[in-house]
Amino acid sequence: MREARLGQHGTALVPSTLSARLEAHPDALRAFRSARHRFVDGERIDMGRLAAELGVDRTSLFRWVGNRDQLLSEVLWSLAVPTLDAADRAVTTTGAARIVGVLTRFTADLIEAPYFRVFLTREPSRALRLLTTTDSDVQRRLVAVVATLIDEESSAARFDPAPLSAREVASLLVRISESFSYADLISGEPPDADRARAAFEYVLRPSAPATRPPSDPTAG
Template sequence: MDSTTHGTDIGAVGLRAAPTRLSARLADGAHPDARRAYDLARETFVAGGRIDMGGLASSLGVDRTSVFRWVGNRDDLLAEVLWSLAVPTLGQADRATAHLGGAERVAALLTHFATDLIAADYFRDFLRREPARALRLLTTKASPIQRRYTATAEWLVRTHLGDAPFDGAIDPPTLAYLLVRVSESFTYADLIAGEDPSGEAARTAFRHLLRVA
């Protein structure tokens, strides 16, 4: 992902905020077995398949213990795969909104991101297949995903609204967390409230929260 905003790679912000043992292994290149298992898991996920540790082990010609040693448990692996797919989606949203500025830029970027997630078939397949696990990984601090997304949102707030948004009426971490919860509420509305996910509803909420006319 090659998108930058003010010289910073938007995809790197989240990883810096919540590094994991697996993300470090993948980044340093010193663990080819971890990379091999991760790449196969990612391919399986994008193809609409279920990531299964036993299946990975069989495909790689090793035992399950080896796979766990390389990449951690299934939640660890799923979290990294999910975030790896969020990064290029954030990058696309960043590029698509580059002509905007300020609060309008933040609202449009987050709307673009939520809309793309809603439209991703392999992602919706995962939500339908494992709803409880999906919510735990995507919407709680038990997983690095929400922490990374919140850090990214905070960086966007600070970049486009400054360190005292709306004349200091709210601080950047709190505003970022609210934006993430809005994003989650409309992206996973089917799992949370039995409603249809809606990028347009997310857009309206983002613009209202960010005081975009």
């Protein structure tokens, strides 16, 4: 049986209040899907317009999906999950090199996603608050997923995070990713996945990694 991908780990290990509600409430899921569609199309998620589209009042919508920030955070994470999965599938190395590869591809995909750049440009302050602060559901979940990635390599004796814990290393790597993904908002520099890779390598020092055999697509 094929092991769970990173995004699947993240979904299972770090749910949110809203993600649990989406599983149990069809109306909440319908509202979430509509909001996600708008976001990917580059539109601003407007709670009033969304309520009108669904034929409900704003009170019902807020009861289903929380406030706008909660809904935006869930949409952002739902897009991060397949991005993490794709990054993990594309990387065939192990140990520190796997961690570097996955995070570099993830960072590059964030930088290149047009709908994501539109959101950062349109609502820079909100974007940084929802993505990079200690109260951020997105950051909390991403750190947990990266810690899982580190734990997988550590358990297989292919990477040792000591003297830090897996979570401490994960927090550092996520901060590096944020610094280069949102560089235009933070420092005025252009976002740069290559420089992010250099920073990941500087911290993790990957050396002559082994190659993982490709996953069997026919496996359960």
